[in-house]
Amino acid sequence: MKLSGRIVVEPLDEERLTNIERRVVSGAVDAAARHGLRAPRRISGRVLAMAAVVTAGLAGWALHAPPPPTVAEPAAIRVETSPQQAVLDIGDARIASDPGAGFAVTRPAGGVLVAMTRGKVELEVGKRVGRPPLVVRAGDTDVIVVGTRFTVDYGDGRGDVDVRVTEGVVRVVHQQQETRVAAGYAWRTHGGLIASAEDDPGARAGSAVASEAGPTATPPDADPTRAAPGETVPTRAAIVIAGGPAPAVLHDRKAAVPEAHAASSGVRTGPSRPAAPDAAPVRGARPSDPRGELRDAIRSQPVEPALDLGEANAASAVTRYYDIAAHQSGEAASQAFYSIAVVRHLRLGRNAEALQTLDAYVRRFPGGKEYRAALWLRVRILCLDKLDDRCRAAAYTFVHQAGDAPAARIAERITLSD
Amino acid sequence: MTSRAPSGQVTAALYVEDVLLVDRCLTGEPAATRELFRRHKHRVHASLFRVLGSNREMDDLLQDAFLQVFQSLRGWRAEASLSTWIDRVAMRCAYRYLSQRSRRIVAEVLDDDVVALSAMTPGHGERRQLARDGVARLYAVLDELSPAARLAFTLHELDGRPLAETAELVGSSVTATKLRVWRARKRIEAAAAADPVLSEFLDPSAGASADALRFDGEAP
Numbered sequence: 001m002k003l004s005g006r007i008v009v010e011p012l013d014e015e016r017l018t019n020i021e022r023r024v025v026s027g028a029v030d031a032a033a034r035h036g037l038r039a040p041r042r043i044s045g046r047v048l049a050m051a052a053v054v055t056a057g058l059a060g061w062a063l064h065a066p067p068p069p070t071v072a073e074p075a076a077i078r079v080e081t082s083p084q085q086a087v088l089d090i091g092d093a094r095i096a097s098d099p100g101a102g103f104a105v106t107r108p109a110g111g112v113l114v115a116m117t118r119g120k121v122e123l124e125v126g127k128r129v130g131r132p133p134l135v136v137r138a139g140d141t142d143v144i145v146v147g148t149r150f151t152v153d154y155g156d157g158r159g160d161v162d163v164r165v166t167e168g169v170v171r172v173v174h175q176q177q178e179t180r181v182a183a184g185y186a187w188r189t190h191g192g193l194i195a196s197a198e199d200d201p202g203a204r205a206g207s208a209v210a211s212e213a214g215p216t217a218t219p220p221d222a223d224p225t226r227a228a229p230g231e232t233v234p235t236r237a238a239i240v241i242a243g244g245p246a247p248a249v250l251h252d253r254k255a256a257v258p259e260a261h262a263a264s265s266g267v268r269t270g271p272s273r274p275a276a277p278d279a280a281p282v283r284g285a286r287p288s289d290p291r292g293e294l295r296d297a298i299r300s301q302p303v304e305p306a307l308d309l310g311e312a313n314a315a316s317a318v319t320r321y322y323d324i325a326a327h328q329s330g331e332a333a334s335q336a337f338y339s340i341a342v343v344r345h346l347r348l349g350r351n352a353e354a355l356q357t358l359d360a361y362v363r364r365f366p367g368g369k370e371y372r373a374a375l376w377l378r379v380r381i382l383c384l385d386k387l388d389d390r391c392r393a394a395a396y397t398f399v400h401q402a403g404d405a406p407a408a409r410i411a412e413r414i415t416l417s418d
Numbered sequence: 419m420t421s422r423a424p425s426g427q428v429t430a431a432l433y434v435e436d437v438l439l440v441d442r443c444l445t446g447e448p449a450a451t452r453e454l455f456r457r458h459k460h461r462v463h464a465s466l467f468r469v470l471g472s473n474r475e476m477d478d479l480l481q482d483a484f485l486q487v488f489q490s491l492r493g494w495r496a497e498a499s500l501s502t503w504i505d506r507v508a509m510r511c512a513y514r515y516l517s518q519r520s521r522r523i524v525a526e527v528l529d530d531d532v533v534a535l536s537a538m539t540p541g542h543g544e545r546r547q548l549a550r551d552g553v554a555r556l557y558a559v560l561d562e563l564s565p566a567a568r569l570a571f572t573l574h575e576l577d578g579r580p581l582a583e584t585a586e587l588v589g590s591s592v593t594a595t596k597l598r599v600w601r602a603r604k605r606i607e608a609a610a611a612a613d614p615v616l617s618e619f620l621d622p623s624a625g626a627s628a629d630a631l632r633f634d635g636e637a638p
Contacts, residue, residue, distance in 0.1 A: 028446075326434070
């Protein structure tokens with residue numbers, strides 16, 4: 001009985017096909033609109049309209065308004081410290097720098113960006129409730145601050161970064177991974193989060209130095225945000241404030257401080273984490289919030305990074321990962337597949353899609369090199385969203401599949417959580 | 419037909435092209451939706467036709483299948499070929515259709531005279547008529563099968579898909595699919611034994627393929 005190819009398909013005539021096509025396209029577009037998928041376009045239209053109105057307003061203002069004041073907010077302030085320790089008060093933060101430290105301060109989008117080139121600085125930042133955060137950028141590490149006191153040591157500007165928090169909490173974003181560092185804790189490029197017990201006396205000394213320096217170390221007229229570009233402010237610490245273009249370090253990456261709810265490296269922390277709770281003093285809230293503590297522990301656990309293809313654009317990176325996954329097999333395909341999930345979660349904030357990819361990964365690469373990392377990423381996504389049964393089930397699976405992994409203890413705590 | 423190739427054989431270029439096209443569809447771009455429909459309409463229609471036979475509701479079925487595709491497009495995980503995924507959605511539509519007993523497929527009504535054809539020496543036109551009648555009788559037997567068995571049999575035997583792909587499309591294991599195909603084949607062979615027109619259509623000289631598909635061990 002050979003029947004393949006023996007059933008002659010009656011073709012649909014073009015008119016019928018055209019009618020079907022018309023109805024299908026119409027239905028599909030409606031479905032997309034119902035899902036709110038066209039919202040970005042509507043928003044784009046509104047944004048364009050608003051931009052047109054604003055442009056027209058600015059044009060009118062430029063034609064009729066008096067010339068702007070000559071003293072303008074500088075675009076960038078370069079700071080070079082002398083052999084003496086220096087303190088820079090920028091109004092909403094005080095920056096105490098060690099000898100030889102180099103950094104630049106800008107105020108993009110209402111936030112504050114301190115881009116370090118080398119050395120060690122200590123910052124005391126007032127609470128930034130409702131305002132974009134202050135970000136200290138040291139190489140590929142971002143320290144995001146919403147109100148705290150801490151030090152950042154970037155050494156010679158080429159090596160490790162050491163962050164020590166003395167008050168409040170900061171978020172450290174390094175290679176797309178975010179870690180919350182609370183008071184009494186420190187974070188290092190190699191070593192991650194460490195407890196205060198491991199804190200060395202040097203950090204405390206640095207803190208003391210900053211306290212001794214105090215606001216008096218800053219000359220009364222040395223507010224750099226009000227200084228004219230190019231003006232040199234005579235200070236005891238010989239702080240040189242120069243206008244003009246920011247140092248190259250600011251151009252290495254997107255030199256914009258993100259909104260308070262998002263990390264500067266493009267990592268989305270998700271809508272479930274509003275800015276205000278971050279601004280609240282976390283130290284006091286922790287003992288009564290075991291879930292928050294658990295979430296912090298989950299966040300502090302490193303995520304196996306995505307395959308580095310040198311793609312700055314996340315969507316392009318995903319496309320290239322797909323290409324690898326389709327073209328290659330074995331370890332390369334496994335790594336590319338896992339990378340799709342990492343980028344979707346950490347850079348695009350598409351957690352639902354990241355979970356789908358991870359589910360597919362776990363089915364497709366049960367012996368894959370990234371299998372454990374994929375299981376942990378599932379736990380991370382599910383449990384940072386909600387500590388529910390699904391999250392606990394994922395954690396249970398992780399404990400049983402990767403019981404000897406460093407994150408297994410956290411997963412175990414999740415399974416026991418209420 | 420490259421678009422029918424399983425995921426392993428899909429070229430990277432086609433794969434990426436599919437991903438980008440789907441992304442455009444998800445934004446509600448009509449041109450992308452039209453493009454996707456045009457790329458896959460003939461294949462999906464052919465598969466539905468072979469599964470369901472000549473059918474007055476084919477237009478509606480094809481439309482339903484594609485509407486389902488676009489409604490579920492976000493569920494495409496991009497780890498499988500897009501064409502396979504679309505075929506799977508279309509087969510779910512076919513399954514639903516078959517499951518609705520009140521909407522039995524309207525097979526062509528056989529004329530009493532057709533049976534007499536078996537006694538005739540067929541010429542060219544008569545052979546064509548015989549084939550048409552054979553197809554009608556085949557689908558009449560298929561109407562008596564369960565939807566799952568019918569899908570498995572038609573996709574594997576009529577549409578020429580490998581068992582593994584058939585199993586993927588119907589959402590069953592290869593073993594279960596093989597068993598369903600085997601049972602359907604036995605049923606059709608039994609009907610052919612009592613129906614010379616169907617028997618002629620099935621061409622008993624090719625019966626060796628039935629042995630090749632024998633289910634492991636004893637028939638259940």
